[in-house]
Amino acid sequence: MQKPKFRTADKSAWVFVTTQLNKRPVKAMSRRAALRCGYLAGAANRLGIEDQRALPTPHMDETMSAFIKRVKSAQA
Numbered sequence: 001m002q003k004p005k006f007r008t009a010d011k012s013a014w015v016f017v018t019t020q021l022n023k024r025p026v027k028a029m030s031r032r033a034a035l036r037c038g039y040l041a042g043a044a045n046r047l048g049i050e051d052q053r054a055l056p057t058p059h060m061d062e063t064m065s066a067f068i069k070r071v072k073s074a075q076a
Contacts, residue, residue: 026059028058029059029060030057034058039058039064040055042064043064046068047068056070
């Protein structure tokens with residue numbers, strides 16, 4: 001893909017900021033997949049929660065420790 005050329009530096013900077021620096025939406029693992037692979041069961045066990053369905057859906061490629069930190073910060 002050819003790089004766009006703009007006449008002003010402001011327009012080039014605006015395009016760079018809006019396309020390159022904005023975070024992409026985080027993909028979430030499906031709840032069915034998280035239940036079937038035991039991800040939510042393991043997290044519920046480590047958190048001491050009986051009902052694993054009370055946990056939020058994990059992000060795709062999120063480590064178990066990062067998921068547990070995110071859940072603990074949401075509960076606090």
